[in-house]
Amino acid sequence: MVKSRPHVTLSAATSIDGKIATVTGDSKLSSKQDSVRLHKLRSQVDAILVGKNTVLVDDPMLTVRHTKGKNPIRIILDSKGTISKNSKIIQTCNKIPTIVAVSHQISKSNLDKLKKFPIEIIMVGSNSINIKLLLKKLSDKKIKSVLVEGGGTVNWEFIKYDLFDELIITLSPFLIGGKNAVSLIDGNGFKKISNSPNLRLKSIKRLKNHLVLNYAKV
Numbered sequence: 001m002v003k004s005r006p007h008v009t010l011s012a013a014t015s016i017d018g019k020i021a022t023v024t025g026d027s028k029l030s031s032k033q034d035s036v037r038l039h040k041l042r043s044q045v046d047a048i049l050v051g052k053n054t055v056l057v058d059d060p061m062l063t064v065r066h067t068k069g070k071n072p073i074r075i076i077l078d079s080k081g082t083i084s085k086n087s088k089i090i091q092t093c094n095k096i097p098t099i100v101a102v103s104h105q106i107s108k109s110n111l112d113k114l115k116k117f118p119i120e121i122i123m124v125g126s127n128s129i130n131i132k133l134l135l136k137k138l139s140d141k142k143i144k145s146v147l148v149e150g151g152g153t154v155n156w157e158f159i160k161y162d163l164f165d166e167l168i169i170t171l172s173p174f175l176i177g178g179k180n181a182v183s184l185i186d187g188n189g190f191k192k193i194s195n196s197p198n199l200r201l202k203s204i205k206r207l208k209n210h211l212v213l214n215y216a217k218v
């Protein structure tokens, strides 16, 4: 029987005050050692998923470079299909399998533009992307594990709909502050602590001044 969704791990590096980027979008919080750890983790999953803003601000590669190993499939949540053709993701999509998830609100012209690239387009959801349905479709494609690498808006969606299994956070030795700086979890947030998922601390790894915290959902 095909599982209804892949194993989902949320991953991020935060400052001590829970920010994942400064107000200007500077997000380099991991150390070299932590990046090697992250890339090992990337090499062990079938797919990495990020939101549109992360692509816009970071212009990431989402590949395995700091260790040997296979590149996972890259998945971008981009309801309106606005990803830039100059982004590294699109520039390298002929070499690294890439999925752009869009919703039915995408315009015909944006859809036609996307179709020119060697990417897979998955349309799920009427307004925003229906993550539950997307995960079901990924499962049907034999994608068994997904590493969600942010940002704060996407993290909230996975937590709000209880669509994750694990959380791996690097607590980095920085204080960022700023009401408008992106937090690990943005969106509306829960109203009560009792609404929060219960988490069990599985391990703590110290990498000099960084702490890697691994939680499993109970």
Ligand SMILES: NC(=O)C1=CN([C@@H]2O[C@H](COP(=O)(O)OP(=O)(O)OC[C@H]3O[C@@H](n4cnc5c(N)ncnc54)[C@H](OP(=O)(O)O)[C@@H]3O)[C@@H](O)[C@H]2O)C=CC1
Residues within 6 Å of the ligand: 011, 012, 013, 014, 019, 020, 021, 025, 026, 027, 028, 029, 050, 051, 052, 053, 054, 055, 057, 058, 077, 078, 079, 080, 128, 129, 130, 131, 149, 150, 151, 152, 153, 154, 155, 157, 182, 186
């Ligand atoms: N330190 C770290 O570990 C990390 C830091 N970052 C930082 O986070 C920041 C970006 O985070 P943030 O601004 O919150 O944006 P996100 O990267 O979370 O992207 C959010 C956007 O994704 C699109 N989207 C489509 N479908 C969904 C859905 N179902 N749920 C949620 N989003 C959806 C939406 O745009 P649309 O409606 O147009 O589709 C939405 O506005 C950057 O500054 C980046 O540097 C990011 C990752 C890790």
Ligand SMILES: Nc1nc(O)c(N)c(N[C@@H]2O[C@H](COP(=O)(O)O)[C@@H](O)[C@H]2O)n1
Residues within 6 Å of the ligand: 011, 012, 013, 027, 028, 029, 030, 038, 050, 054, 055, 058, 059, 060, 061, 062, 063, 149, 150, 170
């Ligand atoms: N774990 C972690 N630590 C940080 O310090 C980060 N800034 C991130 N960001 C995530 O990794 C993406 C960059 O990937 P590439 O190096 O370009 O392959 C970035 O877009 C975030 O998703 N993560």
